[in-house]
Amino acid sequence: MKEIILETKGITKYFHEPQTFQVLKDINLKVVKGEFLSLVGKSGCGKSTLMYLLSTMDTDYEGILEINGENLTGRRADYLAGFRNQHIGFVFQFHFLLPEFTSLQNVMIPALKLGKYPESKIKKRAMEKLEMLGIADQAEKMSSKLSGGQQQRVAIARALINDPALIMGDEPTGNLDSTNSDIVFDIFRKLTRDFGQTIIAVTHDDDFAANSDRIIEMSDGKIVG
Amino acid sequence: MRVIFSIAKTHLLAKPKQSLVAMLGVTFGIGMFVAMVSLMSGLNNFTEELTMTSSPDIHIYKDITGERVSILEQLNPGGINFVHHPKPKNESQKIRNAFQIAELIRQDPDVLGAAPQLSSQVFYNFGPVQLNGNIAGVDILEEDKLFGLSSKMKAGEIAGLLTTTNGLIMGSGLAKTLSLSVGDNVTVTTPEGVTISLKVVGIFQMGLGEIDNIRSYANISTVQKILGKDQGYITDINVKLVDLYQAKAKAIQIQSIFGYKAEDWETANATFLAGAVIRNIMTYSVSITLLIVAGFGIYNILNMTIFSKMKDIAILKATGFAAKDVSGIFMTQSLVIGLIGSVLGLILGFILSYLLSLAPFDGGDVISIDALPVSFDPLYYVIGIVFGVATTAVAGYMPSRKAGHVDPIEIIRGI
Numbered sequence: 001m002k003e004i005i006l007e008t009k010g011i012t013k014y015f016h017e018p019q020t021f022q023v024l025k026d027i028n029l030k031v032v033k034g035e036f037l038s039l040v041g042k043s044g045c046g047k048s049t050l051m052y053l054l055s056t057m058d059t060d061y062e063g064i065l066e067i068n069g070e071n072l073t074g075r076r077a078d079y080l081a082g083f084r085n086q087h088i089g090f091v092f093q094f095h096f097l098l099p100e101f102t103s104l105q106n107v108m109i110p111a112l113k114l115g116k117y118p119e120s121k122i123k124k125r126a127m128e129k130l131e132m133l134g135i136a137d138q139a140e141k142m143s144s145k146l147s148g149g150q151q152q153r154v155a156i157a158r159a160l161i162n163d164p165a166l167i168m169g170d171e172p173t174g175n176l177d178s179t180n181s182d183i184v185f186d187i188f189r190k191l192t193r194d195f196g197q198t199i200i201a202v203t204h205d206d207d208f209a210a211n212s213d214r215i216i217e218m219s220d221g222k223i224v225g
Numbered sequence: 226m227r228v229i230f231s232i233a234k235t236h237l238l239a240k241p242k243q244s245l246v247a248m249l250g251v252t253f254g255i256g257m258f259v260a261m262v263s264l265m266s267g268l269n270n271f272t273e274e275l276t277m278t279s280s281p282d283i284h285i286y287k288d289i290t291g292e293r294v295s296i297l298e299q300l301n302p303g304g305i306n307f308v309h310h311p312k313p314k315n316e317s318q319k320i321r322n323a324f325q326i327a328e329l330i331r332q333d334p335d336v337l338g339a340a341p342q343l344s345s346q347v348f349y350n351f352g353p354v355q356l357n358g359n360i361a362g363v364d365i366l367e368e369d370k371l372f373g374l375s376s377k378m379k380a381g382e383i384a385g386l387l388t389t390t391n392g393l394i395m396g397s398g399l400a401k402t403l404s405l406s407v408g409d410n411v412t413v414t415t416p417e418g419v420t421i422s423l424k425v426v427g428i429f430q431m432g433l434g435e436i437d438n439i440r441s442y443a444n445i446s447t448v449q450k451i452l453g454k455d456q457g458y459i460t461d462i463n464v465k466l467v468d469l470y471q472a473k474a475k476a477i478q479i480q481s482i483f484g485y486k487a488e489d490w491e492t493a494n495a496t497f498l499a500g501a502v503i504r505n506i507m508t509y510s511v512s513i514t515l516l517i518v519a520g521f522g523i524y525n526i527l528n529m530t531i532f533s534k535m536k537d538i539a540i541l542k543a544t545g546f547a548a549k550d551v552s553g554i555f556m557t558q559s560l561v562i563g564l565i566g567s568v569l570g571l572i573l574g575f576i577l578s579y580l581l582s583l584a585p586f587d588g589g590d591v592i593s594i595d596a597l598p599v600s601f602d603p604l605y606y607v608i609g610i611v612f613g614v615a616t617t618a619v620a621g622y623m624p625s626r627k628a629g630h631v632d633p634i635e636i637i638r639g640i
Contacts, residue, residue: 048638052634052637052638055543057542057543057633057634058634077547077548078547078548078549081542081545081546081547081548081550082545082547083545084543084544084545085544085545085546086545090540090543090544092540092637096536096539096540096543096637097540098232098537098540098541099537100235100236100239101235109228109232109541109544110544110545112227112228112231113228113544113545113546113550114545119227158544170637
């Protein structure tokens with residue numbers, strides 16, 4: 001039996017605007033360590049909502065969310081921010097780098113916030129991550145000057161800097177051409193296989209989903225497969 | 226903490242013009258505050274000092290104009306009495322045993338000195354013209370001890386009064402009007418019609434027109450002679466205290482012990498002190514207005530920055546920055562703007578104050594100064610920087626709080 005990293009028990013969520021609407025219905029989900037999971041479904045089926053909820057950013061739900069065996073339901077926002085900082089990495093469709101900072105600084109910021117290592121060590125680690133993603137040569141460039149594929153790889157490096165147990169992607173390849181998509185997919189694959197990190201990615205990309213370990217399909221707020 | 230500061234720094238440096246404009250708002254506010262407060266308090270201190278040197282801390286005299294109980298009231302107490310337009314009695318203004326009272330007051334350790342004197346309204350004869358003024362009969366050495374008269378002498382010596390029986394030390398404005406100089410004689414007429422010739426042995430200048438244009442000093446005996454009074458005739462006792470802010474309490478005490486009216490300097494100079502208060506109110510209200518305008522500038526700029534940085538805020542929160550960290554980033558920015566702006570403002574304020582202190586200014590007959598009196602009290606610089614930082618902190622607080630409460634999901638999904 002593999003170690004369970006994330007578990008939800010009976011998660012239900014409503015949207016109240018413009019009118020009350022049940023967007024998630026009794027979601028029970030177990031994710032094991034090192035799994036590469038794709039979350040698919042039509043637009044509006046609730047997959048992104050579920051992912052933000054799993055990422056601890058959305059706290060307005062009923063049910064229980066456990067990550068690493070720790071119950072996170074009902075925790076304060078500041079505690080959850082600290083938890084995300086340490087245990088969860090994010091990769092978004094739009095790359096969301098801080099434009100005034102260099103690639104290297106963007107990667108370093110979450111680690112500086114965590115403050116686990118001295119700055120020199122963090123810099124070394126950030127360079128290693130950039131190297132692993134093949135963009136070490138772009139380290140000193142302003143992040144706004146990079147191409148889309150490069151930006152996405154910087155974002156992945158940033159997601160990895162604190163060695164999180166869980167990496168969440170919101171259509172991480174949604175804005176990339178097929179070459180860059182393949183690169184990103186390969187990186188994800190390598191992370192799960194070589195480093196035992198868990199990935200949960202919302203995607204519309206059928207190839208991407210097909211190649212992952214497990215596909216969870218959602219429809220009308222329920223898991224259907 | 227360091228990462229918050231470095232993000233704040235990067236944001237500030239990314240838009241140098243905007244940061245500079247916000248900073249200059251604070252700089253001008255603080256600069257003007259410091260310059261105005263320095264000038265106003267310089268003026269206040271200058272006039273206060275003048276008034277202090279020319280008026281005693283406590284002035285003891287016999288109050289004959291005060292309300293008195295009518296004879297009808299005494300005979301028919303509690304009845305319905307109407308007395309229309311009562312006038313004061315013809316009483317002597319003499320303070321009985323004035324020299325003994327002065328001696329007793331001097332024994333109080335809080336008292337620096339007490340000088341008995343008498344004064345009279347007089348007319349100075351200038352050819353056919355008569356000029357109104359007054360003459361004070363004083364013990365000139367005691368007077369010098371209390372008011373530093375010898376340092377105000379423009380011509381002659383105060384000792385001249387001791388060696389000349391009919392000597393007179395005259396205010397500079399008066400001497401100029403009468404075209405008198407030391408050694409000249411002047412004829413003086415009292416309200417009772419006595420005329421006497423006095424010799425000018427010195428000319429003083431207090432710097433305050435209302436004194437220099439009307440007052441002269443003479444020996445006590447000289448004035449007693451002009452008025453035709455005995456040697457015990459004294460109308461006033463001037464008291465100088467060690468701490469002039471005790472005057473109010475001390476005056477009440479003296480009045481109750483000796484039964485004569487004792488007026489403290491605050492009551493005597495009430496109009497002047499009210500003027501100082503009004504000047505201060507004006508200075509502070511104008512400065513605070515300037516700072517509020519600067520505060521709105523910072524509020525606006527910070528709001529704009531936060532609006533354009535929504536994505537950044539979302540990603541910072543997603544990657545583990547708590548609400549207080551995000552607020553801290555923007556609060557740091559506004560405090561840095563406030564601190565640098567205020568320090569520049571202090572420098573600007575100092576330069577303006579210095580230039581003002583060099584500006585030639587003719588006080589005319591009222592006060593004798595040739596440049597604006599400017600105070601360089603460090604206290605105003607401390608107030609300035611506290612004001613500046615406090616304003617920016619208040620202006621920065623609301624936008625920063627708002628930034629801290631941005632919901633990252635809304636931003637990330639909203640694209």
